[in-house]
């Protein structure tokens with residue numbers, strides 16, 4: 245059974261309305277004429293069999309125009325091609341039949357059970373169908389209805405079918421007009437998303453009345469070149485839509501879906517490609533040139549050699565920076581894969597070319613950690629990073645600001661405030677953004693608006709499948725560090741139920757006694773930060789007693805940043821051995837001596853978050869452990885997956901599989917929300933093709949003004965119109 249997401253988050257109407265905004269006033273007359281003639285773009289109300297009342301009901305399903313109706317596709321198909329002739333049914337069979345209701349009624353059995361029953365007839369015979377305990381069906385099934393039923397056949401005063409499922413395929417009272425369905429065996433019945441006051445059969449009848457003219461019109465609007473359709477084996481749009489509405493066999497559906505999937509992926513990629521091209525046009529790029537007087541000695545000074553993945557990614561970044569066009573690159577890699585080293589090299593590259601580089605972190609704590617890391621890393625080449633956060637005040641701040649303005653300071657580390665406040669740089673060339681979480685369109689827009697530096701490198705420690713990266717960040721170039729530095733001791737992960745809690749805490753004690761440190765982490769319950777704090781505080785008190793020979797710290801979101809900083813600092817310095825925390829520690833604090841991570845209520849966390857938390861241990865040479873507590877009898881599939889691998893990319897794929905693409909990304913992730921037909925797992929190849937072709941096209945014809953691309957430009961405007969602004973960001 246094929247199904248589509250039945251409630252698109254974006255409708256063709258909004259595409260269209262947005263598109264309208266693009267029409268110049270001078271074209272108004274032409275537009276009105278065109279619209280009045282167009283079934284596709286005109287209001288659905290004026291289509292056959294609709295009218296004002298039904299139009300309003302259709303509007304509840306976001307069907308406003310003829311085009312919306314054409315894309316209001318069946319969410320289910322009843323395959324009547326394998327229907328059994330009624331005369332052939334034997335007790336013991338499991339059957340699917342189609343027949344007209346010749347009689348019906350509700351029977352009362354002696355045990356006061358009420359049974360709804362009908363007799364249906366096809367060309368070959370009649371059979372009784374009975375629904376014990378469902379008398380209300382009497383109201384929804386009428387005489388002369390065409391029913392599709394399936395279920396077991398048994399013997400009860402003759403043959404009787406007990407339907408597991410039933411569908412009213414057609415109803416005599418439906419004003420389906422001349423195309424009213426008659427019993428035709430050997431066809432697939434389309435079942436449409438329905439709404440109050442409009443049954444799926446009525447929707448179907450409306451489609452029947454208007455399908456041909458709408459298809460004729462859409463045939464003139466084929467947007468994919470024939471060559472592409474041949475290459476990718478995709479049907480024409482008209483054929484695809486026909487097959488989706490009225491398949492002659494179920495096997496027609498998938499190729500048609502692929503066609504629509506490719507189309508939507510392609511237009512999304514076209515949007516990304518245009519945003520990328522526009523950025524390149526609007527940003528005065530910098531070519532970072534200069535002898536490698538800093539980068540080479542830096543890499544030589546490292547106490548290790550770069551991994552193959554680091555080498556490759558550094559090469560990509562270097563080439564990007566040397567090119568005049570602005571770099572807009574996402575640097576993805578699991579926690580501990582060595583992104584910081586690559587980012588440091590990039591910052592030095594900016595410096596040796598005479599520019600400044602800024603690293604932005606999401607919190608002050610992290611900014612400080614980055615500053616410390618960079619200080620050590622860059623020491624051999626005599627570059628001292630300047631720290632600029634809200635915590636740097638007074639004289640120190642003035643001094644830092646002055647050094648940034650004069651250009652003396654080459655490398656600066658700070659929070660997002662760096663670009664929000666009017667900090668003056670002498671020559672900022674590169675911004676490195678450490679985004680521990682997935683970043684949304686909004687954040688990227690801000691970054692882009694800031695427009696201060698030519699080049700941007702965004703570090704993300706949240707591995708996501710490539711397919712998702714292409715959809716969400718298709719306008720960025722993506723570099724992936726998919727290899728861990730050698731000699732890392734893998735973290736041992738366990739999942740434990742309530743009975744094993746004590747044992748886990750005993751183990752924690754052993755580790756603390758051996759001089760290590762540990763974390764106990766609580767999930768954030770978003771609705772109530774106060775409750776979170778309470779839970780963490782209560783547990784903290786308990787653990788203070790239980791581990792009274794150790795120092796137990798508490799860290800939660802209600803603490804001021806100074807307080808957090810204080811606690812964290814004491815943990816980093818080893819004064820605190822056990823840290824009870826809500827997820828604030830998720831964001832990348834490194835304490836090499838911490839070897840145990842206990843995660844309370846682990847089911848509350850997403851896979852990516854769990855993996856992030858686990859990444860807080862295993863930062864040193866000692867064997868580290870992560871234990872996830874679950875409350876139920878058996879751990880969820882998610883927790884099992886978590887324990888089975890520490891490869892973040894594998895887990896990301898698994899997350900996608902378990903939750904589905906709609907849930908992995910929230911509403912704010914426009915890219916995914918717009919996908920109605922594409923399935924990021926199934927359509928990976930199509931996605932790559934869509935991206936390759938979209939980029940190629942935009943390179944040849946950035947404004948899509950060539951004659952043969954006009955259709956594409958129009959379609960893009962209709963689909964995304966005003967939304968394109970959202971995608972200009974980065």
Ligand code: ADP
Nearest residue numbers: 548549550551578579580581582583584585729
């Ligand atoms: P990330 O920023 O991706 O989480 P880091 O850059 O902080 O990772 O690196 C994690 C640790 O691994 C650091 O201690 C770093 O010095 C070390 N490291 C980085 N690259 C290598 C390498 N190629 N070989 C050995 N150790 C490395």
Ligand code: MG
Nearest residue numbers: 580583584832
């Ligand atoms: Mg790091």
